[in-house]
Structures are given as C-alpha cells and as structure tokens.
Amino acid sequence: MLAEIGIVTLGLAFLAAIYAIIASVYGARIRSERIILTGRNASLITFPLLLLSCTALMAALLTHQYQIAYVWQVSDPSTPTFYRFTALWGSQQGSLLFWCLLMSLFTFFATLINWRRNRPLMPYFIAYCMATLAFFVGLVLFVENPFVRYWLTPDLTANSSVLAYLFIPPNAQAPEALGLAQTARGLNPLLRHFGMIIHPPMLYLGFVGFVIPFAFAMSALASGDLSTNWIKAARRWSLIAWLFLSLGLLLGGRWAYDVLGWGGYWGWDPVENAAFIPWLMGTAFLHSVMIQEKRGMLKVWNMFLVIFTFSAVIFGTFATRSGLVESVHSFAQSGIGIPMFLFWGSITIISVALVLWRWNTGRLSDERGFAGMISRESLFVLNNVVFVALALAIFWGSFGAPILSELVMNTDITLGKSYFNGVTAPLFVALYILMGIAPLSAWGATSARRLGKSMLVPIALTLITLVITFVSGTRDGGALFGYGVVIFAGYVAIYETYRGAVARRKNTGEAFPLAMIAIFGKNRRRYGGFIVHLGITVIGIGVIGSTLFQVETQRTLAVGETLELSGYTLRFDGLDMNQIAEDSRVMDIANLTLLRNGAEIARLRPRHDFFPQATGMNQMNIAGSHSTIENDFYVLLASSANDGSTVTLKVYINPLINLVWWGGIILILGTLISVAPSESVRVKERESVGSRMGAAA
C-alpha cells in the first residue's frame, strides 16, 4: 500500500508540474489571470504531493517493508531507527526523491512570498522552477523509482525468481518477508554517522536553493522586466541557498575528518569540488549583485553568474550521480547520466541564448559609467575574476583535464592535492587581499591616499600580530605571509564594524554597545557580511595552520609501550576486540592514554569498524581525538595483531584545525544576520505591498 501511495503521489506531482509550466506560460502569453492562477496552484500542490511520496518511503523504511527494493538496499533488520531516517537519502533513488521534495519546498515558499511583490515575474518563475522539478520528478518516476518492489513469478525457478517491478506482474506474488529481511543489505557504512543526518539535506538545500535565483533571472529575461526587481527577489534566496551550501560543505568536511580516516577534512575529491564550484560562483554573484543594486552596472555579468551557478549545481549533480567521476560518494551512482547531461546542456544553452538575445536588444546595458579604478566596483569585479578563476581551476582539475586527457590522449590521469594546492593558493591569497581592501573603498571612486589611510590601522594591527606570532615560534616565511594576508582581512572586518559604531555614536550620542546593536539592525547585510568575512578569516588561519604544520607518524606498539610526538606521549593500554554494536558492526577498539609532561590529559579510543553484511566498502577507521584550540591530537587504528598484543597507530597533530569549525560557525552566524531583513527594509516592504494593495483596491 505504501508503494502505491508513493507511486501515485509521485505521478500526480509530475503531472502537476507539467501543467504548471503550460498554464503559466500560456496564461502569461494571453494575459489570462485565471489560467495563471491554476498554474500557480498546480505548482503549489507539488510540495504536499511530494511530501506524501517521501512520507510513504520513510514509512516503508521504518516499518521494514523489504519488498520495496530501495528499503532492501539501504536497511536491514539490525539498522537502528536513527539510521532508517537517514536511509531516505542513503542511495540514488531515495536521495533524488528527497531532492525533489526540497525543490518543491523552496518553490512553494518562494511563490507564496513573491506572488504579490513580483507579480509580472511569477508566471515565468513558476514555469522555470516547475521545468526543473518536472525533470527531476520524471527521473525518479521513470528511471530511478524508489517504489520498485520484488515479485515472485510462478514460472521461474527458486534461484532466479525474484524480479523487481514497479507494478504487479501477472500471477506474481510477494516474496516471503522473512527471506527478504535476512538478505537485506543494510545502509552504506560510510553513511552511518551523525553528520550524515545533516550533511546531505544541507547540501541538497543549498543546491536546490539556487534554482530560485536562476528562475528569477530567467523570468526577468522572459518577461522583459529587466529592472532590479529580479535582483531584489533573488538576492535573499541566493543568500539562503549559499547558507545551506556553506553548512553542507562544512558538515561534509567534518564528516570526512571523522569517518574517512585520513587525518584531513578536504581531499579535493571531485564530488567535494562539485559542491564547492557552485559555492564559489554563488559567492561571486552575492558580491556582484551589489554593484547592480547600487550602481546599475554588470547586468549581463550577473545574469551569466546566476546561470553558471545553477549550471554548476546541475553539473555537480550529474557528475556525482552519473559515474562520470569516481569518488567516495559513488554510492549514489546509476544510469541517469545521459538524461542529466542533456538537461544540463540544454538548460545552460537556452539560458545563455536568452541572455544574449536580451543583450542584443540593448535592454541589459549599464545605467552608469565607471568612476575610477580605485572604487568598490572595480575591486568587486576583481573579486569576481578571482572567484571565477578559482571555480574554473577547480573544474579543470576535477573534470576538465581528466576527461580531456582520456578523450584526446587516451590516458587516465588524476590531479591531486599538489595540483589543487599549487593552483588555488595564489588565487586564495588574491581573494583575501581583496577581501581586506574592498570594504575600505567607496562606491563610485576613492583616492589611493584615502584608501591607504583607511588601511593604516588594520595593517598596523596585522604587523603587531605577526610579530607576536614570530616571537611565539612561527618562523616559516610562507606561513607568516599567509597569516598576514588572512588576518588583515579579518582586522578590516572588525575595524569597519567598530568605525560604523563610532560614527553612529557621534551622530546619535548613543552608548557604544547600543550604537553597535543599532548599526546591525539598520544594515544587517553589511555587518552580517563583515561577520562572514571574520568567519572566513578564522577558517583561513585554521587551514594554514593545519596544512603547513601538520605532523604525522605511524608506529606499531605493544601493550604498555609509548610513542612520543611533539611533546605528547601516547601509551597503548590494550585492545578491545570484536565488540558488536547495535547495527551489527564489529569493532576493534584501542585503549590509549595521552600524556603531556607526564600528566594524563585524555583517554582515546580509536576504532576499526567492520561491517560483515555490507557489500563494497565494508570497513571504516573512526579516529580518537583530543581537541584543543591549539590543535587536535588525532589517532587512527591502522591495524592490529590477531591476538590484540600489538596495534599499528597513525597519529596526526593538526594545529589550529578547530578554527576551521569555529570559523564555519561564525560564517553561518554572519549569514543568518545578513539574511534577516533590516528594519528599514521591512518598513519599506510593508509600505510597498500596502500601497500596491491600496492601488489594486
């Protein structure tokens, strides 16, 4: 019954999306409000329908319906309830359905919120959102259906009798439930981690969130309303999508650090990169959109940025799920490559053609000229160049060069850390420098002297910090340069916030804390942005420290033996072998004591998990770590003797690595502040909607 509910609601959602496209475009063409409204309602109903479909699959997972092939593939009787929820996105079919649900959720709220405010754009907006949704729902319905069930047909032998069909084949029977339960595969071991509850939904929310700004941009091109309306409508949604994508990337990094067992958080894996590229493009858009809002410039560029951000999202999804690249994320691979490639190619070409068409008609020309080289506009343009160059370099290393060399030279190549670190490091340096200088510049133009003067305090603070860092023992020239560039950007963010509060206090006579609160209330976007910059600074410090000063060693220890590393002593106390967990994993756990200056500071229990029932990747190394602000003492159990008398440990000291996570939290906090509308904006919006309603009445 659950399968039937899922299939029917999925089919209805597909039909509703198709109807919404036709009705919205046709209604807009013939200017029929009634038809447009039916299109809107059809688009709105896709969300409850997909919610029902997802609920049916979730219910099947929770109630052990192993006749449904998806449930059989991603769970087994020993799977805890906790992981049954996460199993919804544990494989291709379920994650695609979940993706569709999130996309319909975004469209639902974006439509309701913007229906009155951006009325002329909405029919086309709905059409673009529904076209994307219909494609993905179609994939789930026709190619990767999670409601396919196993059936026994009477004419086949017992050995080959189970067939997977969506509907009941003639004379077929349901297989015995017990037999299916005994052979069920269980969830991919890599996904059995707390981080996997949050990481994929956040990443999907980030991905599908970028559909909204894309649909607004396309609706502006299609409707001919090329004012800043689409920018205003799209900006906040872009920020929301960016927030989720940032969260997804951070959680993915944390998951890799905890589960993948290589002592790091970012491996330049193609799938990580596939999520990072839209983040870079989206960040470029969030900056350049300000130029269009404030100066009426870069209209074409913004269109291209929004298109390529969305295009990167679809390409990333295609690359991850089609088997184009291999990675640790390849659990989600299947045969959807060709339809996804066609969708990606066609939507990119159509969108670019639409921009070029409007550009040729002169409707996208800049409203004002360029005032000077030293201006916030020019620095933002440079910032965009660096972001796009980074995105291109990462795309090239992950997909471009490997695919091209295989196609043209018939040679399979991998570009690894050395490539990515070498190519991206100078671009990141440029980015941090721009991040420091741009907030100090003014819109329009500023003089070099004035800009230099405003940089004096942050530069002085940076130099003082560098001297302290040098005196405290950091002598590596590259590291000091890196810290200097990154810290400068952070000091500028703090200094500008401070100057804003001081200026406010002088104007109003308020106390400094009140002035600080007031400036955040008045322009959350600006000051939230500074907090985001501060978060990026803290992340940068963490990345430099953990990359340049990581120490590692591997030793084999017998019980009672110790190893020494960078002032720490690690003692092996014994091995707990063959411990069986709730989900049937078999664990070997090393008991270790960490000492510093002879005093015990922590007990660590790194473990090796083995999943007897899992196919493919069936083991994991879960690290034991002792975290401080200074560093992470991170231990992996590489191997152990059969009798448990000795263990081989891989030990890492990752300096400042926790700043990466703390910086991430600051970044999220800043983005949340930026997303919230400022007091003045809220008042204006209320007035604007009120006046429009009054005029309509």
Added chain:
Amino acid sequence: MKIQPLAPKSQPHPLAPSPKIGEGGQTPPSCPSPNSGRGFRGEVRKRTPRWASLLAIVWVCLIAAYPTLAQIAVTADDVNRVAKQLYCPVCPNETLDACQTQACVQWREEIHTQLTEGQTAQQVIDSFARRYGERVLATPQDPALRALSVYTPFILAGIALVIAVLTFTRWQRANTSEPHPPTPSPKGETDTRNDSYRSILERDLRE
C-alpha cells in the same frame, strides 16, 4: 630514502695491501730486513698490512651488512611519505597512504620492499606509474599532460584578468568621452569623492 654504499665495490681501497705481499697482507717472516726500524720501505711493508687488513675486514663486514642496515632504516613514515604521492589504482581518488583496502595494504608493503632494496622515492613512484599508468600520480609525468594540466588554469585566470582590465578600460573610456552628469543612484545618492567617512557610511547604510 636512498642509502649509498660506503665505497664503490670495484675500486680497491687506497689503504689495501699490495697483492705482492701475500695473502692477508702479512710479510713473510723469512725476509727480515737488515735495516729494521729505520723507516725503509721494507719496514713499512711489515707494519701496514696489520691495520690495513683490519680496515679491509671492517670494510668487507660493512659491505656484507649493508642490506641489513638498509632494512632497518625504512620506517612506516618513509612508506607513507611515498604513498601520499600516489593514488590508489582501484579506489576512487584516495591516496595510497589513506586507503584501507587489502590491495592498498599490499601496495604499501611493496613500497616498503622497494625502499628496503635501496630504491629512491622517485624510483618507486616511477615504477608504480609504469605499471598502473598516469592516474596513480597526483600530477602527470608526461610533459604534454603536465603542461596541459598545470598551466591551463593560470592561462584561464590570465584571460579572465585581461577581460576584466579591458572592461575597466572600456568603462573608463566611455566615462571620459561621454561625461556623465552626476547621475543620482536609484536612491538619490551623489558622488562622494571627498565626503567624510560618516557620510559614506550613511550612504552605505541606506539600501
């Protein structure tokens, strides 16, 4: 890590006894010199073989012990340093030092063996590249592929920068050839070349 032999095997040791003097470098006792103790050549021949033979024994022992010494020197960290530069030929995008599959465990053992035999890290890497192709390397060795891989992003970045500079130039030219009136911004802003920080801030604060 490569351990060099202490001395080339083919060259005689500079302090080695003359072959004429007899086995072990000892002078025949039946040929005492009439001028013993005076520093004549005959006398030297009598003394040198003793400590030269000792050196020769030490030298031979060192040569014989060389493989054993080399085995002791290769640690797991040495192996990991090489493995870090190689990608697992079967696992997707995982470096050999981190991969946990049985195949990678064996490949790490192979790296250990090769290092133990005295091969350099580069020789080990080359041998893996020969057997499994360029994909096991973090950067291709083939000069054409290497150039294509590494320089392309910089070329792309350069092109992007040139486009940006050309755009600036075009904007500036357009600005000087067609002097704009002080166009009010959508919010009625004015140009603020000389106003104070507070007025700039106030303008920025207005959305």
